[in-house]
Structures are given as C-alpha cells and as structure tokens.
Amino acid sequence: MRRLVLWLIAALAVALVAGLWLGRLLLEDAGYVLLVYGQREIETSVTFLALVLLAAAVVLVLLTLLLAPLWRLLTPAHWSGWRRRQAAQRQLREGLLELSAGHWQRAHGLLSSAGKRLDWPLPAWLAAAVAARLRGDSDGMQQALAQAETVSSGRMPTLLLRARIALQDGRPHRARELLEPERKRYGDSPILLHMLAEAYGREGNWAALCDLLPQLRKIDPQAGNLDQREQRAWLGRMRQAASLPGFNNATQRRDSLSRLWKKMPQRLRRVPALRAQYAGYLAQFGDGPGAYKVITRRIEEDWDDGLVAVLEAMDDVDPDVLLARLERWLVDRPANQVVLLTAGRVALKAQLWGKARAFFETAAAAGNATAQAELARLLAALGDEEGARACLEARLAALGTTLPPLPQPRPR
Numbered sequence: 001m002r003r004l005v006l007w008l009i010a011a012l013a014v015a016l017v018a019g020l021w022l023g024r025l026l027l028e029d030a031g032y033v034l035l036v037y038g039q040r041e042i043e044t045s046v047t048f049l050a051l052v053l054l055a056a057a058v059v060l061v062l063l064t065l066l067l068a069p070l071w072r073l074l075t076p077a078h079w080s081g082w083r084r085r086q087a088a089q090r091q092l093r094e095g096l097l098e099l100s101a102g103h104w105q106r107a108h109g110l111l112s113s114a115g116k117r118l119d120w121p122l123p124a125w126l127a128a129a130v131a132a133r134l135r136g137d138s139d140g141m142q143q144a145l146a147q148a149e150t151v152s153s154g155r156m157p158t159l160l161l162r163a164r165i166a167l168q169d170g171r172p173h174r175a176r177e178l179l180e181p182e183r184k185r186y187g188d189s190p191i192l193l194h195m196l197a198e199a200y201g202r203e204g205n206w207a208a209l210c211d212l213l214p215q216l217r218k219i220d221p222q223a224g225n226l227d228q229r230e231q232r233a234w235l236g237r238m239r240q241a242a243s244l245p246g247f248n249n250a251t252q253r254r255d256s257l258s259r260l261w262k263k264m265p266q267r268l269r270r271v272p273a274l275r276a277q278y279a280g281y282l283a284q285f286g287d288g289p290g291a292y293k294v295i296t297r298r299i300e301e302d303w304d305d306g307l308v309a310v311l312e313a314m315d316d317v318d319p320d321v322l323l324a325r326l327e328r329w330l331v332d333r334p335a336n337q338v339v340l341l342t343a344g345r346v347a348l349k350a351q352l353w354g355k356a357r358a359f360f361e362t363a364a365a366a367g368n369a370t371a372q373a374e375l376a377r378l379l380a381a382l383g384d385e386e387g388a389r390a391c392l393e394a395r396l397a398a399l400g401t402t403l404p405p406l407p408q409p410r411p412r
Contacts, residue, residue, distance in 0.1 A: 088117035092124050099127055104135035108144075115147060122151040126161055133165060141165075156186060163195050172202035190220035197229065206237035231271055234264055238274075242281045250285035257281050272304030279310045288314035296325065305338040312345045319350035337368040344374060353382065369395060 036042075095110030111128035115121040125148035132140035149158040159178055166174040176199040179192055186192050193216045200209035210233045217226055241256045261269065261278055268274055275294055282291035291314055295307045308329070311322050326343040333339055344359035357378055363371030376391035 084117055085119065088114045088124075092118065092127075095124070095131075096127060099131050104131045107131040108135060108137070108140060112140075112144065115144070120151065122148055122154045122157065125151065125154075126157060129161060156182075156189075160191060160195065163199070167195065167198060167202070172199040175199040176203065176205075187215070188219060190216070190223070193219060194223070201229065201233070204236060204240075206233050206240060209233040210237055230268065231274060234268055234274055235277055238277055238281065242284075254282060254285040254287055257285075270298060270302060272302060272307055276304065276306040276310055279307065280313060283310060283313040283315075286316060288316035292317050292322075305336070308336075308338050308342050312342050312349075315349075319346050322346045323350060323352070323355075335366060337363045337366050337371065340366075341368060341371050341374070344371065348378070353378065357382075364391070364394075 091110045091114035095107050095114060098107035098110060108128055108131040111124045111131060115124035115128060118124055125144050129141045129144035129148065132138075132144055145158055145162060148154045148161075159182060163175040163178045166172070166178065175195065179196040179199065182192065183196065193212065197209055197212055197216060200206075200212065210230070213226065213230050213233060216223070217230075220226075238257060238260060241260050242253055244253065244256065257278065264274070275298070279291040279294040282288070282294065291310060295310055299307050308326075311326065314322065323343060323346050326339055326346060329339050330336070330343065340359050340363035344356045344363065347353075347356035347359060357375065360371045360375035360378060364375050372391050372395045376388045376395070379385075379391060380388035
C-alpha cells in the first residue's frame with residue numbers, strides 16, 4: 001500500500017510538470033485540429049486536445065495502479081497461493097501442538113512440510129530441528145538447521161539453537177566455538193552472552209568468564225544469578241592459580257594469587273567466601289601474616305565463621321597473638337562453636353592444654369561433634385582415659401539419634 005501511494009504521487013507530479021510545460025508551449029500558438037469521422041466533423045484547438053489526452057492518460061494510469069491489486073486478487077494463481085499459505089500455517093500450528101504433546105515424529109513431519117511452503121519458514125524449521133533432536137534423528141536435525149540458516153534473518157537464531165543443543169549434549173567447547181566468533185557482531189545480545197558464560201563455566205575457563213561478566217552485567221543488570229556466577233568464577237580462578245602446574249614453589253603461587261587478588265573488583269574482595277579462600281591459600285603457601293591481615297581487616301564489620309576457621313592453619317603466626325584475638329571475639333560471641341573450636345586448636349599449638357580443654361568442652365556441650373572428638377583425643381593424651389571414653393560414648397550417642405529406627409538383636 002505504501003508503494004502504491006508513492007507511485008500515485010510520482011505519477012501526479014509527472015503529469016503536473018508535463019501539463020505546465022505543454023500549457024506554456026500552447027499558449028504561444030494554440031494551433032488548430034479538425035477531426036472527421038464519416039459525416040461528422042469536430043473542430044478544436046491543439047491546446048484542448050492535448051489537455052484531454054493528458055487527462056485521459058492520468059486517468060488510465062490511476063485506474064491501472066488502483067485496479068492492479070484487485071486484479072491480482074481475482075486471478076487463480078493468487079487464490080492457489082493463498083490456499084497454500086493457509087495450509088502451511090495450519091501445518092505450523094498443528095506441528096507446534098504435536099511438539100508440545102511429545103509426538104516428535106508427527107511434529108517433525110508437519111513442521112518440515114510447513115517450512116517448505118511458508119513465506120518466512122524460520123519458526124517451522126527451528127521447531128522441526130527440535131522435534132528431530134528429541135526423536136533422536138541427528139540427520140533430520142542438521143537438515144532442518146541448515147534450512148533455517150538460509151532463511152532471511154535466520155543465521156542468529158539458528159546459531160543460538162546450535163549452541164543450546166551443544167550445551168545440553170555436554171559439549172561446552174562446541175558451544176564456545178560457535179558463540180565466540182559472533183561476540184563482536186552480536187555483543188549486545190544478552191542471550192548470546194549468557195550462553196557463552198554458561199559454556200565458559202562448564203569448561204572451567206574462569207579467566208574468560210571473569211572478563212565476560214562485567215559486559216554481561218552492563219547489558220543485563222537485572223539477571224538474578226550474576227553475583228553468584230561472578231563469585232564462583234573468581235573462586236575457580238583462584239583455585240586454578242593455586243594449583244597451576246607451571247609453578248613449582250610456594251612463592252610463585254603466592255605471588256600469582258596476590259596479583260589476582262589485586263585484579264579482583266573491590267566489591268568482590270569484601271565477599272567473605274572469597275576472602276576466606278584467599279587467606280587460606282596465603283596461609284598454605286607460607287604467608288600467615290598476610291592471611292591474618294586479610295581476615296582481621298574487615299571481619300568486625302562483616303562477620304563470617306569461614307574466616308575464623310582459617311586462623312588455625314597459620315603456622316607462622318604466634319599462637320598467643322591468634323589466641324588473644326579469638327578470646328576478644330568470644331567476649332561478643334561466647335557460644336560461637338567455630339570460634340571455640342578454633343581457639344581450642346590454637347591453644348593446642350601454644351601448648352596451653354587447660355585452655356584448649358575448656359574451649360573444647362564448651363563447644364562439645366553446645367553439640368559440636370568435632371569439638372567432642374578433639375576433647376576425647378586431648379583427654380586421652382593427658383591420661384584421662386575415662387574422660388576420653390565418656391566423650392566418645394557421648395559422640396556415639398549423638399550419632400545414634402540420627403540413625404533410622406531398625407530392628408536390633410536382643411542383648412545376651
């Protein structure tokens with residue numbers, strides 16, 4: 001319809017220009033025309049005859065433009081094409097219903113037939129590929145995807161479907177190979193970036209995932225799992241740096257972790273789980289003072305039991321310093337089992353057996369099974385066999401409460 005209006009405007013403009021030119025020409029010399037038909041004669045001026053012919057031409061053009069669509073509607077070819085499109089639409093609708101009902105073979109047949117007859121068959125071919133995959137027809141799936149890729153605007157949807165199928169089949173490397181080359185062209189697509197992030201995560205390519213997530217956060221800030229995904233990516237990246245095969249000593253691994261920690265966004269360094277893992281690695285690789293600093297810097301503002309437990313792994317920090325810090329925390333958290341257990345183990349390192357026993361007893365009384373085991377071991381080492389046995393019996397009794405009720409033999 002829009003094209004028809006443009007044609008009408010163009011025709012009127014041409015007619016107006018031609019009329020003005022011809023009118024100017026005939027005003028200079030009107031001319032004379034005599035028409036004879038049998039016994040009849042018509043005498044007129046050239047100007048009038050030219051205007052009549054011009055008007056007739058304009059009317060003919062207008063009628064042609066207006067009646068041509070109507071004529072096409074009345075031709076048999078149009079009606080056969082309309083019936084073919086209606087049949088294809090019906091096949092598409094029935095195929096999608098069969099697909100939703102789980103009748104994969106019938107759905108694949110209907111959708112493939114619709115794809116061959118629709119004006120824009122992309123939805124039919126994509127759905128046919130899904131139906132073929134669900135029925136285990138790999139060749140049929142590939143044929144449907146190849147057809148979908150040739151449709152106008154079908155390249156991107158087909159690419160995303162191929163990548164999704166690769167992820168579902170447990171081939172994240174194939175999904176990455178499909179999606180990475182398109183990142184420059186379709187970098188503003190949240191679906192593509194989410195899928196690429198999933199592929200990186202399944203591959204364990206944490207460095208690439210850490211680089212991708214800031215762009216994904218800008219494009220799709222409302223995504224609900226970005227924080228968890230980003231924390232998991234940085235945890236995995238630190239784990240890889242700590243176990244990198246090219247580094248053969250603790251100093252190299254520690255330096256690599258330190259560079260990674262500085263590269264991490266500031267808001268993530270405040271996440272307790274990330275700080276606890278980083279501090280644990282520092283303590284493991286011989287930098288206890290650095291680990292102690294990481295833990296104590298923000299723990300008063302953002303308490304986390306996981307940070308406290310790292311203190312017992314610091315062999316190169318004075319146990320008395322650690323114990324003093326733990327005792328200050330116990331003033332505000334006297335019943336915290338993690339602090340009590342950690343304080344007991346640090347007291348063992350300081351060879352303060354009485355303090356260790358008191359900490360373990362308090363934690364065991366609160367129901368901490370590990371503290372009960374530590375207390376039993378300490379009592380046995382101190383020669384208190386009866387107390388150690390009582391601790392073990394209490395531990396067994398606690399375990400018994402969690403066992404399901406089952407028939408037991410009668411005592412002899």
